[in-house]
Amino acid sequence: MRPHIDATACRAEKALRATDPTEPLLIIQDTSYLNYSHHPSTAGLGEISKFKDRISDGRILRACGLLLHSSLALTTDGIPLGFLDQKLWTRTRPIGVVTKSGWNFTRIPIEEKESFRWIEAMRNSSVRISDPGRLIHIGDREADIFELFGEAKAQGTHFVIRLKTQQRCVEGGGRIFDQVETVSPKGRYKLRVRKSDGSYRIAKVEVKFYPVAILPSVSKKKLDSISAWVIAVIETGAPKGVEKIDWKLLTDLPVRSFESACEKIYWYEKRWQIEVFHKVLKSGCRVLDCRLQDAARLIRYVGVMTVVAWRIFWMTTISRHAPELKPEAVMAPSEMATLNLYVRSRKQRLTAQSSAHDWIRSLASLGGFLGRKCDAEPGPFVLWRGYLRLQDIMLGISLVPP
Ligand SMILES: [Mn+2]
CATH class of the missing domain: 3.90.350.10 (Transposase Inhibitor Protein From Tn5; Chain A, domain 1)
Incomplete structure (x- = not known):
């Protein structure tokens, strides 16, 4: 911590x-x-x-x-x-x-x-x-x-x-x-x-x-x-x-x-x-599903997950309360670059000038957020799913030899 x-x-x-x-x-x-x-x-x-x-x-x-x-x-x-x-x-x-x-x-x-x-x-x-x-x-x-x-x-x-x-x-x-x-x-x-x-x-x-x-x-x-x-x-x-x-x-x-x-x-x-x-x-973040068989290991796992959960929670509130924030405040450059690779249409790609709000919505869309007019701002669960997928995509890219 x-x-x-x-x-x-x-x-x-x-x-x-x-x-x-x-x-x-x-x-x-x-x-x-x-x-x-x-x-x-x-x-x-x-x-x-x-x-x-x-x-x-x-x-x-x-x-x-x-x-x-x-x-x-x-x-x-x-x-x-x-x-x-x-x-x-x-x-x-x-x-x-x-x-x-x-x-x-x-x-x-x-x-x-x-x-x-x-x-x-x-x-x-x-x-x-x-x-x-x-x-x-x-x-x-x-x-x-x-x-x-x-x-x-x-x-x-x-x-x-x-x-x-x-x-x-x-x-x-x-x-x-x-x-x-x-x-x-x-x-x-x-x-x-x-x-x-x-x-x-x-x-x-x-x-x-x-x-x-x-x-x-x-x-x-x-x-x-x-x-x-x-x-x-x-x-x-x-x-x-x-x-x-x-x-x-x-x-x-x-x-x-x-x-x-x-x-x-x-x-x-x-x-x-x-x-x-x-x-x-x-x-x-489903920490209660973790199957580690020893309390000491479980403590370390939950400790790390509290930071992940905080970040998801933070993103949720940022997109609601401070949407105009610069995207670097919420995402790493590597995460933003990967997220943009996933967005197929050039029109929808985001830039460094796009707001944190737009980037967070884009991350949520990886988790299944549709972003229709009637939808509220993305919640923590959909962001968590988007975040997990983004990490997997990044891992996949890193496994491909240059
Ligand atoms: Mn209490």
Whole structure:
């Protein structure tokens, strides 16, 4: 991953230099569970879930596979610049300590917990950028970790994280989840939410915000309280049968106006892009089909494929959000030359003056994209297929003696 991470840091620095100093760069962290339970002969895989059991030959097996924790650098326009940090591993031992009352996670120091990955990732990605103050780390409910809030302060960086812990207490008494109920809404906002069938719906939400000083949990009493702002996003009039939007976000950035709250919500909405990346990796690049028989090999394979998947994902967003970019930004000269050999009619051949958008569409056409008037921009799957074919064509050419 090293060269990719270095190149991402370089792209991130360029993006920061090219934009206004008030413009942040989003660092989206998330964990994806790669389930290889259907490959029973692969050795060295760890458990990925305590719950998802299946029965085979009368034995109960837990879902097993790899865990992937990524920190994706994303511009506020939604262009993924790459990963500033990544961790790919298998679980070798159960997490937590079993006490009389069951699993106990609070007695373990954070450095030994698996959730330490969030703190490590924040640290690693912050030190790779010259001005960590312009980074906003975004995380879902899994990132509701008290030490992570403190780490942001230590690194001089910022966060917008969704709260999970019902018990989060604040100075002056009370719990955030109870307090929110008593605060009156400051305005309304519209969210575009993805439904389970892949389509979108518009959710009307009420926005509330107020400052808090968060206390550490009882077992971490030594830690200082953290000053932050809560932004609550609560859907009103949700249609029947859908899960109502109810987000309690926490940010260390001051939220003094409704506009400022909406900006943070907008950044949090961008978190979805990492889920899109996971989909490109799994469904687009088909990493779950890989039949390597050893976890260590599988880790190396998936590691390489994350970079390939990022590139496909990046191309997809470039052709949608920055179509006028120069083609050299997305393709190597050898790839462009080969692609042009494949295009039969001289009229349709592209030149160095053609935009990245046109080149990406041409690559997609190798994957079966028809480019009719009614077609949307090419998606990751068709680009992945086009990319594979292009690599094969290039290999074929290289095998022919000059
Ligand atoms: Mn997650």
